[in-house]
Amino acid sequence: MNTSQKLYVVISSEKNMERHKAELVHAFTAEVLQPGWTPTITQDELDNANVRLEACQNQYRWRWRKSMSSLRGSVTLQDLSHNVVAA
Numbered sequence: 001m002n003t004s005q006k007l008y009v010v011i012s013s014e015k016n017m018e019r020h021k022a023e024l025v026h027a028f029t030a031e032v033l034q035p036g037w038t039p040t041i042t043q044d045e046l047d048n049a050n051v052r053l054e055a056c057q058n059q060y061r062w063r064w065r066k067s068m069s070s071l072r073g074s075v076t077l078q079d080l081s082h083n084v085v086a087a
Contacts, residue, residue: 017042021065028059038065 021038025031041049046062053061 017044022046022062023065024060025063026059027061033060 019040019042022041023035023038024033026033041062046064049062
């Protein structure tokens, strides 16, 4: 298998993997290192990164970002019914 075939295999296998937002947190305090930076990665990438961080005794680990929902905007309620006189 040549280099271009290997690259194709890696790319095609990653296409089938779901990507999710992750965040880098301190292993002991669970404090997020940089809240505004949440890269989208696969499960394999998260696992590999955490193995390498642990191997070099880094105090940070990757975890999936907790889903937070926020609603913004406004709602305008209007009564569009008309007064109808009963016959």
